[in-house]
Amino acid sequence: MSVVAQEPVTPGPQPGPLTTLRTILFGRPEAKFATVVVALFIIIAAIAPWIAPYDPLTQSILAINKPPSTEHWLGTDLYGRDVLSRLIYGSRNSLLFGFISPVLAAFFGTLLGVVAGYFGGIIDRVISRLVDLLLAFPELLLAILIAAALGGGFWNIITVITIAFVPGFARVARAQTLAVKQDPFVEAAISMGVRTPVIIVRHIVPNIMAPIVALMTLWVASAIRLEASLSFLGLGTQPPNPSWGNIIRDGLQSLFGSPWPIIGAGAAITLVVLSFNLVGDAVRDALDPSTAR
Amino acid sequence: MLRNLFVRLIDTIPTLFLVLTLVFVAMRILPGDPAVAVLGDTATPEQLAVYREQMGLNVPVWQQYLDFLWGTVTLDLGRSYATGMPVTELIARNLPYTIELTVVAMILGSIVGIPLGVIAATHRNKAPDSGVRLFSLIGYAIPDFYLAALLLIVFGLNLKWFPLSGGGDPNFLDQLHHVVLPAVTLAFVKAAFLGRLTRTSLLEVFGKDYIRTARAKGATENRVIYRHGLRNAMLPIATGLGLSTLATLSGSVAVELVFNRPGIGRLLIDAIAQRDYSVIQGGVLVFAIFVVVINLVMDLLYVLIDPRVRVQ
Numbered sequence: 001m002s003v004v005a006q007e008p009v010t011p012g013p014q015p016g017p018l019t020t021l022r023t024i025l026f027g028r029p030e031a032k033f034a035t036v037v038v039a040l041f042i043i044i045a046a047i048a049p050w051i052a053p054y055d056p057l058t059q060s061i062l063a064i065n066k067p068p069s070t071e072h073w074l075g076t077d078l079y080g081r082d083v084l085s086r087l088i089y090g091s092r093n094s095l096l097f098g099f100i101s102p103v104l105a106a107f108f109g110t111l112l113g114v115v116a117g118y119f120g121g122i123i124d125r126v127i128s129r130l131v132d133l134l135l136a137f138p139e140l141l142l143a144i145l146i147a148a149a150l151g152g153g154f155w156n157i158i159t160v161i162t163i164a165f166v167p168g169f170a171r172v173a174r175a176q177t178l179a180v181k182q183d184p185f186v187e188a189a190i191s192m193g194v195r196t197p198v199i200i201v202r203h204i205v206p207n208i209m210a211p212i213v214a215l216m217t218l219w220v221a222s223a224i225r226l227e228a229s230l231s232f233l234g235l236g237t238q239p240p241n242p243s244w245g246n247i248i249r250d251g252l253q254s255l256f257g258s259p260w261p262i263i264g265a266g267a268a269i270t271l272v273v274l275s276f277n278l279v280g281d282a283v284r285d286a287l288d289p290s291t292a293r
Numbered sequence: 294m295l296r297n298l299f300v301r302l303i304d305t306i307p308t309l310f311l312v313l314t315l316v317f318v319a320m321r322i323l324p325g326d327p328a329v330a331v332l333g334d335t336a337t338p339e340q341l342a343v344y345r346e347q348m349g350l351n352v353p354v355w356q357q358y359l360d361f362l363w364g365t366v367t368l369d370l371g372r373s374y375a376t377g378m379p380v381t382e383l384i385a386r387n388l389p390y391t392i393e394l395t396v397v398a399m400i401l402g403s404i405v406g407i408p409l410g411v412i413a414a415t416h417r418n419k420a421p422d423s424g425v426r427l428f429s430l431i432g433y434a435i436p437d438f439y440l441a442a443l444l445l446i447v448f449g450l451n452l453k454w455f456p457l458s459g460g461g462d463p464n465f466l467d468q469l470h471h472v473v474l475p476a477v478t479l480a481f482v483k484a485a486f487l488g489r490l491t492r493t494s495l496l497e498v499f500g501k502d503y504i505r506t507a508r509a510k511g512a513t514e515n516r517v518i519y520r521h522g523l524r525n526a527m528l529p530i531a532t533g534l535g536l537s538t539l540a541t542l543s544g545s546v547a548v549e550l551v552f553n554r555p556g557i558g559r560l561l562i563d564a565i566a567q568r569d570y571s572v573i574q575g576g577v578l579v580f581a582i583f584v585v586v587i588n589l590v591m592d593l594l595y596v597l598i599d600p601r602v603r604v605q
Contacts, residue, residue: 129311133308133311133312133315136308136539136584136588137539137584138539138540138542138584139543140540140543140544140546141539141542141543141546141580141584144543144546144561144562145316145577145580147565148319148561148565148573149320221434225436229436229547232436232438232547233546233550233562234565234566235562248438248439248442251442252442252551255445255446255450255457256450259446259450262442262443262446263443263446265439266435266436266439266442266443269434269435269439270431270434270435270436270439271434273433273434273435273436274430274431274433277430277433278430
């Protein structure tokens with residue numbers, strides 16, 4: 001964390017935020033590939049009703065477990081539903097959970113971490129102990145345990161994934177707050193009598209955002225994976241609504257029928273998670289150079 | 294060393310207590326009446342009363358809590374509502390399968406992952422390094438249940454090299470035959486993680502002065518890599534090993550489901566589907582104890598690997 005020798009700062013035109021974003025997303029060739037894949041999936045999710053060849057829920061007894069053909073590019077599943085259409089609609093679920101949960105977790109985690117780091121004392125001890133305890137559990141295990149209590153459904157899944165991610169954000173936010181709190185501008189604000197909420201919102205939070213945002217982008221991929229895992233276990237998106245996880249779950253039930261639902265949905269998850277991981281790495285390396293490889 | 298062990302052991306007691314309390318609270322904040330949830334809306338008040346009596350739900354919450362704590366200490370976790378079997382017996386029956394799977398996956402993952410990391414680090418930015426990087430990128434992204442399903446389709450269904458489901462008969466060879474595909478699935482993910490971790494840790498150590506000194510005094514390359522390099526990179530690798538054991542454990546839930554294999558993960562998932570609360574509670578408890586114990590073992594391993602780490 002500590003910078004030993006500071007480079008002399010050369011005043012010059014600062015690159016605009018858009019230029020920075022472009023360098024992050026299109027800088028390395030692998031980041032470029034990942035950005036294109038991510039963009040493609042976002043577009044597919046957005047225009048799903050117009051590009052899906054069939055309704056994802058319409059069943060057909062006449063076309064059960066069909067292999068790929070010109071009519072059904074990825075074949076049909078055990079209820080005769082078009083696999084490609086279910087994959088296209090499933091992308092909506094994955095991306096929604098992938099974006100909403102990390103943002104919510106970042107909000108609540110930062111709140112907890114900043115409060116613990118800023119006030120210290122007994123508040124810090126209680127929050128830190130709880131965070132340490134939750135961090136000891138792998139995210140998937142924690143999510144399964146909470147889902148066992150809450151059950152499925154859209155907001156329950158959001159809650160489950162959010163709670164699983166909160167401790168990570170809280171730990172980072174706490175550590176950063178402890179560092180920023182020592183800075184002269186915070187001490188100056190305190191001695192000038194600025195109210196505590198104002199100090200936290202105006203002086204602390206903006207200065208700890210970089211690692212939080214980096215973590216948030218990295219965890220989009222984890223959230224997508226987690227939703228897929230929960231749906232696969234029957235604890236996430238409930239049938240008949242399509243999600244990449246429950247498409248694989250259904251596929252396993254008709255293993256002797258057609259392997260295509262499994263192959264298609266799994267390839268989609270892997271590709272999207274891989275791409276979000278690469279984008280997340282690029283964002284982290286740009287925002288938080290201390291952890292760069 | 295003994296004092297160390299003792300302090301760490303004492304330290305796990307409040308943690309375990311906190312975990313137990315969280316499990317209890319989580320099972321009680323369920324929306325709705327558990328009796329109604331299990332028996333359905335059509336159950337008569339008499340049936341509901343009988344269920345509450347059986348499950349110990351007819352006493353005040355604080356007494357339920359004390360009963361739960363006492364039951365945990367005396368290994369009496371109640372009976373499964375679905376099968377009527379004692380939860381402790383269900384756990385005892387399933388636990389060996391999960392431990393077998395996790396241990397085999399750990400061994401496989403380590404003997405593949407760590408050497409891969411060494412190869413990547415010693416061939417930095419060359420073809421082997423890129424290959425290992427690609428492998429770990431895929432390993433980080435592929436969901437374990439998807440990989441499990443692919444292996445099942447290719448090696449179970451089409452090539453018929455391995456059985457499709459189950460845990461195997463109680464003889465060593467058949468058990469081994471059944472554990473291969475599930476273990477390879479989890480080991481793949483683990484090897485990807487360990488490979489990347491070993492590479493990073495080794496490269497960091499290779500930048501140290503004592504590596505240059507070792508080279509300068511004419512130590513063979515193998516001695517530099519293994520004696521001076523890998524040995525000093527062991528601490529982060531051991532941490533990673535501990536972390537990924539936990540990840541393997543949670544991965545075992547999905548893998549057990551894919552291969553229709555007995556185990557604690559499947560016991561828990563089946564119980565959730567049937568709303569069999571005492572079994573859910575027991576399954577959650579087993580995983581929580583695993584987490585606490587593995588963290589404890591990790592802490593103790595640090596002291597063994599690096600004597601500089603001591604209890605503060």
